[in-house]
Amino acid sequence: MSIQFPAPHSRFVDGSVAEGTSARPRMDTAGAHAAPARRRRPRPAQNLESRGGALLQLVASLLFIGQAALIARAVGTMSSAITVPALLGPAAGILALGVVRAILEALGARLCHRQARAALGRLRSEVAAAVAARSPLDRNRPVAGAVASALAEQAEAVVPYLSRFKPARLRASVVPFVMLAVVLPLSWAAALVMLVALPLIPVFMALIGWRAQAASEAHLKEMGSMNGFLLDRLRGLATIRALGAVDTTALRLRASAETLKDRTMAVLRIAFLSSAVLELFSALGVAMVAVYVGFHLLGTLEFGTWGVPLNLSDGLFILILAPAFFEPMRDLSAVWHDRAAGEAAFAALKLLTANGLPLPGANMAHPVPAAAAPAPDVVFDTVSFTHAEGRAPFAAFSLTVPAGGRVALLGPSGAGKSTLLALAAGLAPVHTGSVRIGGLPLTAETAAELRSGMAWIGQRPHFFAGSLAANVQMGRPDIGPEAVEEALAFATLDRAVRGRSADDGLGEGGAGLSGGELVRLAIARAAVDPRVQLVLADEPTAHLDAATAAEVTEALLTLATGRTLIVATHDPVLAARLDTVVQLEPRP
Numbered sequence: 315m316s317i318q319f320p321a322p323h324s325r326f327v328d329g330s331v332a333e334g335t336s337a338r339p340r341m342d343t344a345g346a347h348a349a350p351a352r353r354r355r356p357r358p359a360q361n362l363e364s365r366g367g368a369l370l371q372l373v374a375s376l377l378f379i380g381q382a383a384l385i386a387r388a389v390g391t392m393s394s395a396i397t398v399p400a401l402l403g404p405a406a407g408i409l410a411l412g413v414v415r416a417i418l419e420a421l422g423a424r425l426c427h428r429q430a431r432a433a434l435g436r437l438r439s440e441v442a443a444a445v446a447a448r449s450p451l452d453r454n455r456p457v458a459g460a461v462a463s464a465l466a467e468q469a470e471a472v473v474p475y476l477s478r479f480k481p482a483r484l485r486a487s488v489v490p491f492v493m494l495a496v497v498l499p500l501s502w503a504a505a506l507v508m509l510v511a512l513p514l515i516p517v518f519m520a521l522i523g524w525r526a527q528a529a530s531e532a533h534l535k536e537m538g539s540m541n542g543f544l545l546d547r548l549r550g551l552a553t554i555r556a557l558g559a560v561d562t563t564a565l566r567l568r569a570s571a572e573t574l575k576d577r578t579m580a581v582l583r584i585a586f587l588s589s590a591v592l593e594l595f596s597a598l599g600v601a602m603v604a605v606y607v608g609f610h611l612l613g614t615l616e617f618g619t620w621g622v623p624l625n626l627s628d629g630l631f632i633l634i635l636a637p638a639f640f641e642p643m644r645d646l647s648a649v650w651h652d653r654a655a656g657e658a659a660f661a662a663l664k665l666l667t668a669n670g671l672p673l674p675g676a677n678m679a680h681p682v683p684a685a686a687a688p689a690p691d692v693v694f695d696t697v698s699f700t701h702a703e704g705r706a707p708f709a710a711f712s713l714t715v716p717a718g719g720r721v722a723l724l725g726p727s728g729a730g731k732s733t734l735l736a737l738a739a740g741l742a743p744v745h746t747g748s749v750r751i752g753g754l755p756l757t758a759e760t761a762a763e764l765r766s767g768m769a770w771i772g773q774r775p776h777f778f779a780g781s782l783a784a785n786v787q788m789g790r791p792d793i794g795p796e797a798v799e800e801a802l803a804f805a806t807l808d809r810a811v812r813g814r815s816a817d818d819g820l821g822e823g824g825a826g827l828s829g830g831e832l833v834r835l836a837i838a839r840a841a842v843d844p845r846v847q848l849v850l851a852d853e854p855t856a857h858l859d860a861a862t863a864a865e866v867t868e869a870l871l872t873l874a875t876g877r878t879l880i881v882a883t884h885d886p887v888l889a890a891r892l893d894t895v896v897q898l899e900p901r902p
């Protein structure tokens with residue numbers, strides 16, 4: 315997948331950041347799932363459409379030239395003779411242009427905002443899909459808190475960037491030059507003064523802009539790392555309390571908040587500075603034009619026109635245009651920090667799309683629920699896999715699990731049991747060799763389809779704050795309440811939750827159920843889906859007392875009836891209940 319992000323210092327950052335994509339990740343209680351993310355080239359019509367609001371605002375600004383001309387003419391007429399009919403025409407014209415300008419400006423602003431929000435929605439979808447496309451085995455995946463902060467909070471800076479900064483930049487790059495072209499035939503001197511004063515503004519703004527960009531990036535980075543830190547520590551609150559590390563954590567949090575405050579102030583200082591610089595230069599520019607026109611009309615400065623001196627109407631026209639000439643630049647300055655914040659947000663989002671260990675089939679469409687297939691065989695054919703930092707727990711591992719077979723992977727910690735299960739689940743691509751399930755090689759193309767017939771009961775299954783039923787159903791629309799009740803009964807959870815209904819809630823991380831009950835809840839998740847024909851369970855009886863482990867073992871074996879089961883375990887009692895035990899040896 316490739317996402318078009320603006321280059322950090324590009325002159326023109328197009329709104330087509332995520333234009334024309336069809337990424338629609340489906341969010342359910344299981345978290346973010348990447349749906350097909352095929353890209354289409356942005357079409358010119360779409361680009362025009364995305365700039366429609368900015369164009370309306372541009373036209374509104376240009377209409378001021380007409381108003382200025384009418385005002386100047388009316389005042390010029392009044393200097394010779396004041397007649398109502400002579401004034402009525404210009405007055406009506408000024409009013410009509412004013413109304414049209416107001417309408418265009420309001421429409422333009424609305425359209426810009428709407429387009430910016432739509433672009434942000436598409437961008438968020440693409441970034442969420444990119445994050446979801448990283449393998450769970452990739453330990454360099456972005457920190458959850460930082461992802462949440464970037465997607466939910468920092469990404470919002472894209473809206474003012476697209477809806478305010480970009481239209482302002484378009485106006486600033488067109489309106490002053492049209493006004494210059496209008497003034498030049500009347501007075502080259504006034505046009506020259508304007509032309510000389512104008513570039514000073516962008517030069518100083520560019521100088522300030524570099525600082526602003528750096529300050530905004532530092533600010534967003536600090537915000538992301540503080541959010542990541544906060545989420546991580548909130549999750550580990552019990553451990554922090556148990557180890558008496560509350561004060562240390564609070565101190566770090568306070569230090570982080572102080573740094574964030576300093577970074578925010580730095581951004582604000584630069585924003586105020588850029589506005590002040592711009593006001594100064596535009597005021598100087600207007601003053602210079604006013605001095606020239608004033609002295610020219612008084613006859614002191616006779617040069618600067620094309621042979622014919624300026625009359626009152628012409629002079630007034632230039633004077634009225636002078637502030638409007640600098641106005642687009644002032645508008646641009648007012649939203650200058652939006653550029654810095656927007657580009658920093660783009661950069662933060664782009665970081666999240668960095669390539670890492672891919673999740674095979676992450677961007678494939680969710681397969682249409684198919685009727686249950688027969689239990690598949692699983693073949694590991696000379697498989698090897700190397701984790702980050704070159705850790706390869708096994709090399710050229712081969713194993714055939716027959717259809718409907720029940721196999722225990724036994725071995726010391728670090729021997730690679732979980733890694734093998736993850737490879738069978740297609741959570742990471744094998745480096746050499748192949749995995750075949752039901753005769754189908756597990757590849758990026760087949761992984762999504764094969765996974766739809768698997769149940770993965772991980773070492774630390776995630777439970778979401780919400781009802782038991784939602785935690786079993788996991789957003790699968792084809793699983794109804796009756797199936798959920800049956801699955802809970804199957805995993806003998808109905809006893810554990812007797813007195814509560816399936817709609818009763820679980821706290822974050824499964825708070826409200828014991829460790830053994832949570833494993834059974836994970837088994838219920840698998841049991842509820844009739845398409846599941848391959849069950850992969852990673853240490854389901856770890857940390858359980860003998861009686862609970864026996865209950866979990868029974869539930870697992872019942873689930874495995876007529877299905878293929880592979881279990882990674884240290885539990886000899888569980889291993890003894892299975893057909894085959896495969897002993898893994900740690901590599902030297």
Ligand SMILES: Nc1ncnc2c1ncn2[C@@H]1O[C@H](COP(=O)(O)OP(=O)(O)OP(=O)(O)O)[C@@H](O)[C@H]1O
Pocket residue numbers: 450451452453701702705707725726727728729730731732733734882
């Ligand atoms: N995501 C990862 N990134 C880098 N290295 C990893 C990752 N997961 C596991 N490892 C390393 O790979 C090796 C095998 O780990 P694995 O979890 O597969 O072993 P295991 O046999 O399941 O161990 P245990 O019984 O303790 O769960 C270990 O040395 C581990 O440190």
